[in-house]
Amino acid sequence: MNNYSDIAIIIPTLNEAQNIEELIQNILRIFPQIKIIVADDGSKDKTQDIVNRIHGKNSNITLLDRSKEKIHGLTASVLDGIKIATTPFFIVMDADLQHPPEKIEAFINTLRSGQADFVIGIREKVIGDWPLHRRALSNLGRLMGRWFLLLQGKNCNDVLSGFFAGKTDLAKNLINQNPRRFEPKGYKILFDLIKVAPKNIKIAEVAYAFNERKRGSSKINVKHLLYYFRSFFS
Numbered sequence: 001m002n003n004y005s006d007i008a009i010i011i012p013t014l015n016e017a018q019n020i021e022e023l024i025q026n027i028l029r030i031f032p033q034i035k036i037i038v039a040d041d042g043s044k045d046k047t048q049d050i051v052n053r054i055h056g057k058n059s060n061i062t063l064l065d066r067s068k069e070k071i072h073g074l075t076a077s078v079l080d081g082i083k084i085a086t087t088p089f090f091i092v093m094d095a096d097l098q099h100p101p102e103k104i105e106a107f108i109n110t111l112r113s114g115q116a117d118f119v120i121g122i123r124e125k126v127i128g129d130w131p132l133h134r135r136a137l138s139n140l141g142r143l144m145g146r147w148f149l150l151l152q153g154k155n156c157n158d159v160l161s162g163f164f165a166g167k168t169d170l171a172k173n174l175i176n177q178n179p180r181r182f183e184p185k186g187y188k189i190l191f192d193l194i195k196v197a198p199k200n201i202k203i204a205e206v207a208y209a210f211n212e213r214k215r216g217s218s219k220i221n222v223k224h225l226l227y228y229f230r231s232f233f234s
Contacts, residue, residue, distance in 0.1 A: 007108055008035040008090045008168070010081035012074045016095040017045040024054055024061065027101045034104075035060045035087060038095075039077035042067040073185035073227075074162075075192065082171050091165040092189070098211045099163040106206045107165040116204035117170055117197070120156065120190065121163030124207040141228060145191050148232055153199040159191040163208065166193070181234045186227035195231070 009027060013020060024036060038051045040063060051063040064084060066077055078092055089111045093099040099121065107119045145159030171193060175182065178196040182189070194201065 004031045004034040004108065006088045006112075007031075007104075007165075008037055008081075008085040008087040009104070010037045010039060010078055010085065010090055010092045011095050012039045012041065012077035012081070012092075013043060013047050013095045014041045014074075015043045015045045015047060017043070017047045017050055019097050020047055020095050021050050021054065023095055023097055023101075024051075026097075027104070028058070030101055031104060033060065035062070035085075037062045037064055037081045037085060039064040039081040040066060041072050041074070041077045042069075071184045073183075074187045075182060075189040076184035078189045079175055079182060079184065082168065082175065085168050088168055089165060090168050090171065092162065094162050100208055100211070103163075103206055103208045110204045110206070111165055111167065116202045118164060118166040118190075118194070118201065119204045119206055120158060120161050122158050122161065122205045122207050123210040141188075144232075145188075145228075149191075149194055152195070154194055154197070154201060154203070156190075156194050156203055157205060159194060160188055161190055162187075164190050170197075183227050183231040183234060186231055188228050188231065191228070192231055 011020070011023065020038065027034065027036065038061070040048055040051070048063060048065060051061065055061045055063060064080060066072065066080060069076065082090060089108065091104060091107055103121065110116050110119045142158055142160050146156060149156050149159060174193055174196050181196050182192045194203070
């Protein structure tokens with residue numbers, strides 16, 4: 001199969017009007033038949049308008065409007081995106097153009113081959129000026145998460161990755177069977193998914209160059225660090 005209609009790309013958004021159209025067009029330029037779910041967490045800018053306009057020309061683009069939900073957060077947005085996905089496989093990627101669409105094919109081929117249940121994007125280098133404090137926090141969080149999962153018998157080199165793919169039915173089962181073990185307000189859903197997965201879970205990796213955000217601002221702050229730590233105990 002090479003039309004990529006068996007994949008849904010889930011993009012969580014919050015005020016990404018400066019980036020979302022370029023990202024969608026970049027994806028469709030390479031994979032014109034792929035399905036995209038934009039899980040919007042209540043943007044106050046034109047993000048939803050842009051996605052709806054694109055949907056009018058391409059029904060494979062879906063807007064999931066979470067504006068009226070009681071709980072907001074990146075994890076909650078991705079969870080809802082997975083729940084409505086109807087394709088065998090899904091890919092999660094950020095809306096800020098930091099994740100290269102060119103790597104999607106490597107994710108897809110690995111999943112289709114049966115080599116893995118989850119495929120994780122591993123940052124082999126960072127393009128641009130990433131502040132030292134962010135590098136330090138990221139490395140600390142990655143190390144803590146990796147050791148936590150190693151104690152469970154699972155090996156995951158980058159539990160903080162926001163660029164990953166998986167089998168949709170497996171992810172849905174993990175979510176349905178462990179609803180209280182996910183931190184919906186958090187930003188690290190991959191960690192939660194691997195945390196509740198069985199020990200025999202098959203994980204593969206795809207290396208990529210992590211781009212610096214060019215437009216808009218990151219939504220991560222201190223409280224998301226607390227949500228991540230809280231997830232260790234859920």
